[in-house]
Amino acid sequence: MLYIVIPVHNRLAYTRACLQSLREQTTSNFRVIVVDDGSTDGTSAALAAEFREVEVLTGNGNLFWTAGVNVGIRRALERGADRVMTLNNDVLAAPTFVARMLYWSNRYPNALLGALEQDANTHEPIYGGEVFNWVTHRRRELLRELTPEQQRGLHAVTYLPGRGLLIPAQVFAAVGLFDEARLPHYLADYDYTSVARRHGFPVYVNYDAHLLTYPDESGQEQTRRQRSVKGYYEHLFGIRGGGNLRNFTHFTLKNCPPPLVPVSLLNGYARRLVGYFLHK
Structure with missing residues (x-):
């Protein structure tokens, strides 16, 4: 069943x-x-x-x-x-x-x-x-x-x-x-x-x-809809933040092939740090 x-x-x-x-x-x-x-x-x-x-x-x-x-x-x-x-x-x-x-x-x-x-x-x-x-x-x-x-x-x-x-x-x-x-x-x-x-x-x-x-009802979209310093912080560190750096780090360390971890982390961090402002 x-x-x-x-x-x-x-x-x-x-x-x-x-x-x-x-x-x-x-x-x-x-x-x-x-x-x-x-x-x-x-x-x-x-x-x-x-x-x-x-x-x-x-x-x-x-x-x-x-x-x-x-x-x-x-x-x-x-x-x-x-x-x-x-x-x-x-x-x-x-x-x-x-x-x-x-x-x-x-x-x-x-x-x-x-x-x-x-x-x-x-x-x-x-x-x-x-x-x-x-x-x-x-x-x-x-x-x-x-x-x-x-x-x-x-x-x-x-x-x-x-x-x-x-x-x-x-x-x-x-x-x-x-x-x-x-x-x-x-x-x-x-x-x-x-x-x-x-x-x-x-x-x-x-x-x-x-x-x-x-699509517009996801937590990520709502956080990004009104860009602000608080929203940026929530994006990177909040539990509902789509760019949460801690979550991304755990995900990468668990799933990325080990030789590629350093470059993947650097790439992912950069995308999350700037993506909040670039996303439309």
């Missing part, structure tokens, strides 16, 4: 819409666990009343993304899950999303799978996975390389984000859970899928499964 784990903190309207999209799936062969980390907008009570099929676990507000999904994964495994999917609450699943993820998961039972992301407002594809080069520190975005005819089925990538990430249970047995001690929020998903790939588990984007996302 597939268990879908959704960590949330406030933003009840997004959570409602996400859960409603899961209700409208063409398959019902899954269960949903929401980890409500200290919401103050009545999330837990609303879900108990409106989505009785959803199991709600609660935190004290200090779990952040990584520890939140780990709480849900532990419960899913206790309940006998053979696959777990992490999903953000600010996404909408296309009606065939789960069915198409299960279709390919049944054919590649050891693979970690992500989905093609589309802008929720325009339905234009915006993320289809990437291949990362540690030497140049550049990302090859598959959406820019694949023809429309090629944008179907599975495509191998270096890592995957945690929004719509399907993980077979055997991966947890081999790798463990997400690294909540060193990567409490950002990069934990990229780190986990990179580690799993190095352990021999394939990592693919599934172009047949579609998620609708809101």
